[in-house]
Amino acid sequence: MSQALDEIKIGGLGASRKRVEDNRFLRGKGNYVDDIVLPGMLHMEILRSPLAHARIRSVDASKAWDIPGVRLVLTGEMMATRNLAWMPTLSYDTQAVLATDKVRFQGQEVACVIADDPYIAKDACEAIVVDYEPLPVIVNPTQAMAEGAPLIRDDKENQHDNVVYDWEVGDKAGTDAAFARADRVSSLELHYPRSHPSPLECCGSIADFDRSTSKLTVYMTTQAPHIIRAAVSMVAELPEHMIRIVSPDLGGGFGNKVPVYPGYVASILASILLERPVKWIEDKSGNLISTGFGRDVYLQGELALRNDGKILAVRMHTDADHGAFFSDAQPSKFKIGLMHSAFACYDIPYAHLTARGMYTNKAPGGVAYRCSLRVTEAMYFQERMVQAAADDLGIDQAEFRRLNFVRDDDFPHRTPFGFLTDSGQYGKCLDVGLQAVGYENFLKQKEEAKKRGRLLGIGISTMTEPLGAGNSREYDILGIKMFDSAELRVHMSGKAILRTGAKTQGQGHETTWAQIVSHELGIPAEDIVVEEGDTDTAPFGMGTYASRSTPVAGAAVAMVSRKIRAKARKLAAHLLEVSEEDVEWELGRFYVRSARDRGVTIQECAMAAYSNMPDGMEPGLENNAYYDPPNLTWPFACYIVTVEVDPQTGVWDVLNVVAVDDCGVRINPMIVEGQIMGGLTEAYAMASMQFITFDAEGNCVGSNYMDYLLPTAWETPGFELHEVVTPCPHHPIGAKGVGECATVGGPAAFVNAVMDALKGTGVRNIDMPLLADRVYEALTLRHDVSGAPPVKTDDA
Amino acid sequence: MYPSRFRYEAPQSLDHAINLLHEGAGEAKVLAGGQSLIPLLKLRFAAPELLVDINNISGLDYHRFEADGTMRVGALCRHAALERSSILASRAPTMAAAAPLIADPIVRNRGTLVGSLCHADPQGDWASVVTALGGHVVALGPDGRRAIPITEFVSGPFQNVLAIDEIAVEAVIPAPKGNAAGGYLKLERRVGDFATVGVAVAIDTSGNQVTRAGIALTGVGGTTIEAAGAGQALVGRPLTADTIERAANLAAEAAKPRTDHRGSAEYKRHIVHTFVTRILNRVTETADKAA
Known part of the structure; x- marks a missing residue:
């Protein structure tokens, strides 16, 4: 009798398999866009606006044209003659490719130079003379709404103010009634500051238009190559089959590499005009000041409470600062994304949300930064409101959460805003977290320390969030539904190649997808190559963002593997000379039900598919699967942070961070842990140091890595990770998304911990980042501290 | 990094380097560690015609x-x-x-x-x-x-x-007048960040008297600030709660901070006071332990 395969040993589900892609990354052998060099390639640089709002009187590029080695200078006027000065955004707005009438944010693209090398291109950019007439600047929604505010989008017909949208969801009447009968209303106002995903690799492209074949190939830093192909086809009016988008190795994305940027479009046009490859590689400052940012949303939140701790209703109003163009890359039908996923883990009967979006003189492109469609803001608002409410009622913050959690036997649960959650063990996760942090003991320590003038604090954040868009009923990008795909080709030796419509940027798809195939077919993971990112070879898919790969593409991988197994079963029956009904499956092998030792391996079936198929069977062993998920997946997380605040300086140190994640079945636990640690690092960064702000003139403070702070190994605290596993009922292997959980849920835990240390001072809120001076100000002056732009200066 | 065009020289002697600087006629920059100059070149805030790299000159790393x-x-x-x-x-x-x-x-x-x-x-x-x-x-x-x-x-x-x-x-x-003591404290938002406030305190003591004291401040003015009065207030006296408080007050007064995204002027002044106090308290604690 043959020995059953050990799934962990073959690198299947649950194996902490080392990442196969690291072999090339650690050796410096990755192949990024900037590593690609094509014969005759030219280089493009972008001239950006130094002003946040100004009318363009003229653009004089004559001195740039005179510099030897300059091949082309593109201006807004030239783009306009080809109908390319403006492009559609993924949110049904328009965005300037190169400015024609006005510049609307600092860093906006004004002109492009294409030259023999990047030095010449940069010199030539400096030689372009732009005559600007400065206009009044708007850097926050209050200014945008003010009477007499300058109209930013005067390019749009019927746009008479700076409002992008005014939107609402929920039950207003029911919510109002619940507030009317509440014992107490707890309210909170705050700002979630603008942040930036800051992938190590900035954006870039190489456009290569071949006149002889009429084919356009674009090597590009994109998380969603197929969507880009559709967009390029639309904008550049080229037939889809003549466009090939290749997204090679990506040095991080975090949502920054979903949108279509002017640089991509300009490089494509330049290549078509010059009939030579044109490379554009963005620099760090260009990336920070002009590309997809995250957050920048203001909250007015209220909870209707009963004295016994029950939440009766939630009311939220949000004002989102979208910058100069509404170019959010968010694929839902909802204007403010999934903001109304807030409070999904709590059993609350009524909820109402109003959301307003505003144009300002800041860079466009919200919803990036490891955030599923405003879920980051939703969960931060939720958990800050929950802590404030617990404090207002004088109820222990852990107990208050437990009182209001959706119970394990209440699933499926309809949230007050209409989402359907399907599974979870919220109370258990909280218990594991409290146990790990030593909750009761810490509360005693805190009291002791207070007597000696030391300020300790503990913060909790618990949340379930919707990950893995779509389903196709509610989620689409420009009408393209949010499904995903996988294509599996098993060679005659039983080795295989898998391609999906997702696109890894560091998530480790090359490792984990092979593990799913391995789990379904028993082929060792090392025998499976995974390829993504080339639209000529990969099946159509919507790409990787919003933690959607495992919920959607990962499910497609399981489903295509099952199709392969179904055909292999027929081959096995043929080889074993029994009917298909008499064939049983165990990992990697079919056997005869009545004679277990009579069997054939999946590899033998693969060989038969090419050499010994039954009469009438189509040869080969390959298939594809398109997966449209029935629902989002709803992972749960509990993060607990303890801190000590120095009352003399406002500096706070993290003492302990405990994370309990329930993301269902874990494909590769090591990669999941890496995701969570990365997310917690980002959460710590947002809470403590990281933000992009603006002065009153619209100058970006945070345009370089001396001002926009990324945490390093020196100050980032250690993390203690725990897990609870509640399989997703509708996912083929029970997995839920996890990539964004810690980034989404983490910040509130850090902020709540500092606020807990300040409990009793009357301070309700300090805006992130909780810089030492803000904490000190709150502590000594006993008032809330706003971080909203413009930054305070001596001049203001 | 795409700086403006410049000429690069890496002389092997100080004499040669000085000749090159002379030739450069004010349009030359010396490159040593390059940790500030290279970013300035990258951003094109600096565009020297000549870079004189002194890293090949031996005998300067002591x-x-x-x-x-x-x-x-x-x-x-x-x-x-x-x-x-x-x-x-x-x-x-x-x-x-x-x-x-x-x-x-x-x-x-x-x-x-x-x-x-x-x-x-x-x-x-x-x-x-x-x-x-x-x-x-x-x-x-x-x-x-x-x-x-x-x-x-x-x-x-x-x-x-x-x-x-x-x-x-x-x-x-210069050599200390007695036992050298002191410290440096820096408030930064992250490792590698520029100082929001930095305070350097250097005192020499003989017996329990301060024989020399220098206090200087980072990041709270247009240049480095020497809080001369604060240092002077300690000389000839022992370090006590009173003298420390007086020095801390004088140092805070000497600061000329500006309100910006790193904090208010008032806050920065307060940090100067706190840091001077902390460094001097630590000096007295160390001295007490040694005694």
């Missing part, structure tokens, strides 16, 4: 104590060498406290103390430390060497008094 207790730091002595220096740890407490707080470990591997002084960034840490210690810079030019007190060396934000054909070849810290 830091040592003379027999009389004077300390000398050569132009190519890296921050990391000072951070790991055992003689600094045992004999120069203020410098030893500052060395591990300079920028981040990566910058410390390349950057130099003398280069930091020349760069004259008001947020530069070493300028405060050398000011508190009453040090000077030795410049070498066609006419030979001259010593420039650090308080005269910096002439404004990012400006020093070196002639166009002079090179700062070393920084000199």
Whole structure:
């Protein structure tokens, strides 16, 4: 009798398999866009606006044209003659490719130079003379709404103010009634500051238009190559089959590499005009000041409470600062994304949300930064409101959460805003977290320390969030539904190649997808190559963002593997000379039900598919699967942070961070842990140091890595990770998304911990980042501290 | 990085370097550690015609104590060498406290103390430390060497008094008058961040009397600020709660901070006060323990 395969040993589900892609990354052998060099390639640089709002009187590029080695200078006027000065955004707005009438944010693209090398291109950019007439600047929604505010989008017909949208969801009447009968209303106002995903690799492209074949190939830093192909086809009016988008190795994305940027479009046009490859590689400052940012949303939140701790209703109003163009890359039908996923883990009967979006003189492109469609803001608002409410009622913050959690036997649960959650063990996760942090003991320590003038604090954040868009009923990008795909080709030796419509940027798809195939077919993971990112070879898919790969593409991988197994079963029956009904499956092998030792391996079936198929069977062993998920997946997380605040300086140190994640079945636990640690690092960064702000003139403070702070190994605290596993009922292997959980849920835990240390001072809120001076100000002056732009200066 | 076009020379002697600077006629920059200059070139905030790389000149990477207790730091002595220096740890407490707080470990591997002084960034840490210690810079030019007190060396934000054909070849810290004590504290938002506030305190003591005291401030003015009055208030007195409070108050008054995204002027002044107090309290605690 043959020995059953050990799934962990073959690198299947649950194996902490080392990442196969690291072999090339650690050796410096990755192949990024900037590593690609094509014969005759030219280089493009972008001239950006130094002003946040100004009318363009003229653009004089004559001195740039005179510099030897300059091949082309593109201006807004030239783009306009080809109908390319403006492009559609993924949110049904328009965005300037190169400015024609006005510049609307600092860093906006004004002109492009294409030259023999990047030095010449940069010199030539400096030689372009732009005559600007400065206009009044708007850097926050209050200014945008003010009477007499300058109209930013005067390019749009019927746009008479700076409002992008005014939107609402929920039950207003029911919510109002619940507030009317509440014992107490707890309210909170705050700002979630603008942040930036800051992938190590900035954006870039190489456009290569071949006149002889009429084919356009674009090597590009994109998380969603197929969507880009559709967009390029639309904008550049080229037939889809003549466009090939290749997204090679990506040095991080975090949502920054979903949108279509002017640089991509300009490089494509330049290549078509010059009939030579044109490379554009963005620099760090260009990336920070002009590309997809995250957050920048203001909250007015209220909870209707009963004295016994029950939440009766939630009311939220949000004002989102979208910058100069509404170019959010968010694929839902909802204007403010999934903001109304807030409070999904709590059993609350009524909820109402109003959301307003505003144009300002800041860079466009919200919803990036490891955030599923405003879920980051939703969960931060939720958990800050929950802590404030617990404090207002004088109820222990852990107990208050437990009182209001959706119970394990209440699933499926309809949230007050209409989402359907399907599974979870919220109370258990909280218990594991409290146990790990030593909750009761810490509360005693805190009291002791207070007597000696030391300020300790503990913060909790618990949340379930919707990950893995779509389903196709509610989620689409420009009408393209949010499904995903996988294509599996098993060679005659039983080795295989898998391609999906997702696109890894560091998530480790090359490792984990092979593990799913391995789990379904028993082929060792090392025998499976995974390829993504080339639209000529990969099946159509919507790409990787919003933690959607495992919920959607990962499910497609399981489903295509099952199709392969179904055909292999027929081959096995043929080889074993029994009917298909008499064939049983165990990992990697079919056997005869009545004679277990009579069997054939999946590899033998693969060989038969090419050499010994039954009469009438189509040869080969390959298939594809398109997966449209029935629902989002709803992972749960509990993060607990303890801190000590120095009352003399406002500096706070993290003492302990405990994370309990329930993301269902874990494909590769090591990669999941890496995701969570990365997310917690980002959460710590947002809470403590990281933000992009603006002065009153619209100058970006945070345009370089001396001002926009990324945490390093020196100050980032250690993390203690725990897990609870509640399989997703509708996912083929029970997995839920996890990539964004810690980034989404983490910040509130850090902020709540500092606020807990300040409990009793009357301070309700300090805006992130909780810089030492803000904490000190709150502590000594006993008032809330706003971080909203413009930054305070001596001049203001 | 795509800087403006420049000529690059890497001379092997100081004489050659000085000749090159002379030829450069004010359009040349000296490259030592490059941790400030290279970013400026990258951003095209600086566009020198000539870069004189002094890294191939031997004999400039020293830091040592003379027999009389004077300390000398050569132009190519890296921050990391000072951070790991055992003689600094045992004999120069203020410098030893500052060395591990300079920028981040990566910058410390390349950057130099003398280069930091020349760069004259008001947020530069070493300028405060050398000011508190009453040090000077030795410049070498066609006419030979001259010593420039650090308080005269910096002439404004990012400006020093070196002639166009002079090179700062070393920084000199005078021998202490008695036992050297002191420290450096820095408030930063993250490792490697510029100081929101930095405070350098260097005091020499004999018995329980302060014989010399220097206090200098980082990041709270257009240049490094010497809080001379604060230091003077300690000289000839023992360190007590009263004298410490007086020095801290005078140092806070000497600060000229601006409100910006790193904090309000008021807050920065308060931090100066807190840090002076903390450093001096630590000095007295250490002295008490030793006694």
